[in-house]
Amino acid sequence: MPIVLLVGCGQETIDPEKAAESDALTRPVARFEFQSASDNASGGASGAVSSGNRTGEEIYKSICATCHATGVADAPKTGDAAAWAPRIATGHDALVQSVINGKGAMAPRGGANDLTDTEARRGVAWLANQAGAQFTEPPVE
Numbered sequence: 001m002p003i004v005l006l007v008g009c010g011q012e013t014i015d016p017e018k019a020a021e022s023d024a025l026t027r028p029v030a031r032f033e034f035q036s037a038s039d040n041a042s043g044g045a046s047g048a049v050s051s052g053n054r055t056g057e058e059i060y061k062s063i064c065a066t067c068h069a070t071g072v073a074d075a076p077k078t079g080d081a082a083a084w085a086p087r088i089a090t091g092h093d094a095l096v097q098s099v100i101n102g103k104g105a106m107a108p109r110g111g112a113n114d115l116t117d118t119e120a121r122r123g124v125a126w127l128a129n130q131a132g133a134q135f136t137e138p139p140v141e
């Protein structure tokens with residue numbers, strides 16, 4: 001009688017986002033500070049956009065998605081209209097202030113020290129607009 005061995009079934013890949021999420025659940029009061037992708041890019045790598053000139057979408061992808069894409073530490077998820085509605089109702093200015101000053105587990109400027117005030121405004125517009133807001137993103141000059 002043949003014996004069939006299934007090799008390799010014990011290997012599980014670890015999803016870093018899930019790992020971060022479960023880490024967040026076990027330490028709910030921790031304040032997260034991730035190194036933003038822009039910190040690495042500031043060395044002048046070709047194609048890198050310098051601080052101050054990033055669009056809302058670029059800011060979101062390099063800084064904000066870390067938490068908002070999956071809802072780390074109860075961050076309102078990108079595109080979740082129900083989670084965003086009460087926050088959107090406070091207005092663009094109030095939300096920009098929350099990002100600049102930090103709120104709950106969100107560090108000031110989302111932990112990215114090189115994020116300018118105008119960039120915070122762009123990032124908030126892009127992020128909130130995914131969930132139904134109609135904020136105006138200041139143009140990149």
Ligand code: HEC
Pocket residue numbers: 032033034059060063064065066067068072073074075076087094095096098099103104105106107109110111115120123124127
């Ligand atoms: C370290 C994780 C993290 C990062 C990075 C992060 N956020 Fe947040 N954000 C949160 C959490 C958690 C909350 C919920 C805070 C609360 O209400 O206690 C939040 C809330 C917000 C809110 C709602 C604020 C309010 O007044 O209700 C806005 C707007 C926001 N984030 C925008 C951004 C933008 C724009 C970026 C990128 C520049 C960003 N966040 C980066 C975790 C993060």
